[in-house]
Amino acid sequence: MSLILRRDVCATDTPDGMVLLDEATGRYWQLNGSAALVLRTLLGGAEPPDAARALRAAHPRLTPERAADDTASITGALLAARLVVPT
Secondary structure, three states, rough: OEEEEEOEEEEEOOOOOEEEEEEOOEEEEEEEHHHHHHHHHHOOOOOHHHHHHHHHHHHOOOOOOHHHHHHHHHHHHHOOOOOOOOO
């Protein structure tokens, strides 16, 4: 499941990751580098297993299971906050 940002959400890269602004509510979310990597990968049309592999490539000490769990957790949090929608 690749993702797109909801129409009212804008993203800005930061030195440490990314900031998301929900323009409808005025709320900000700050993503660390790992969460930003996962989101960028999914926004690029990739699927969660691809994002988990990208996460492992960036952090070689992660096990495949942990990378998959972290990817699922990040994706779930973004969906729950209604910042993204599946494509």
